[in-house]
Amino acid sequence: DKGHYRHFMQKEIFEQARVIGNTLQGRIGQHKVLEQVFGTSAADIFDQVQRVQIIACGTSYHSGLVCKYWLEDWAGIPCDIEVASEYRYRKVVVSPGTLFVTISQSGETADTLAALRLAKELNYLASLTICNVPNSSLARESDLVFMTQAGPEIGVASTKAFTTQLVSLQLLTIVLGRRHQLSAEREAELVEALHSLPSLCEEVLSLDPEVLEMSEHFSEKHHSLFLGRGPQYPVAMEGALKLKEISYIHAESYPAGELKHGPLALVDSDMPIVAVAPNNDLLEKLKSNLEEVQARGGMLFVFADKDAGFKNNGSTKVINLPHVPASLEPIIYTLPLQQLSYHVAVLKGTDVDQPRNLAKSVTVE
């Protein structure tokens, strides 16, 4: 039931504050993650983890990419990540103490499931899945299961599954990090930020009318470029995937620092550039990358922290977001990118919930 929404995707975008709350419910205390929520055998396994291998496809792959930044930065735990369709067809080397993690909304993605089955033949410590469908194949076949509580996701374009995956991966990073370099003080900070996440999501989702206005600049375009740095690079990748998937506009994503190495040649006045610009230690670097784009006539669309110093003018459209803790940036900045792709697709008149050539669950290779 779509309620008063026009599409399931739109409904699912607006559900995010609530379902993120559900994903956190009963899993965190005031200052700590409750690690028994990973299962009774989890503690023994987590004690032995030296490294993490993440496998997923599509949007779920993008949440895994963000987790790599978190695991290495906060926890000091090395993390590798690969798309399942590549991983399953090559010879891999498994380091001792590696936890094998799959991420999947459906729990039925053929390549991800094949990768898990293959991993069981290899020398992994154990397998864990972050999954949204109870009793799915991945949930049944993994040693440990952590359910995202996004509720059924009907739109083919994944939205609330992605943000609840990010929340779940943050909890995983914390329980693993505790056994490595993550202090109790840092954990308390991260958990406090998580408590504020649902209301921050509400606040950012209410920017929808501004995003709608911005979307009008895209409906006649054929190409677009999404830029981010650090953990916002996978967020840019996800923004580009959403746009191409439902509006059929060609969208590429790059880490902003790579522009000079090729993509800058694409930039002209017909190429909208979308940038994700929280106020963090990469902001100044990002700004100088964006100046290079502007010097080539590119029109900029920036989702920026209100204090990041971006101004609206003839060649820059800015949507200001509230300042949020750095640990929440990838989740928060994803929301307006989902809204942007949604509105562009509606303007273009595509079948938003059921885009051409795609299936919700990819159960064949």
Ligand code: M6R
């Ligand atoms: O069910 P899964 O999370 O395993 O699905 C993986 C991808 O097929 C999925 O995320 C796909 O990329 C989405 N349609 C993207 O919006």
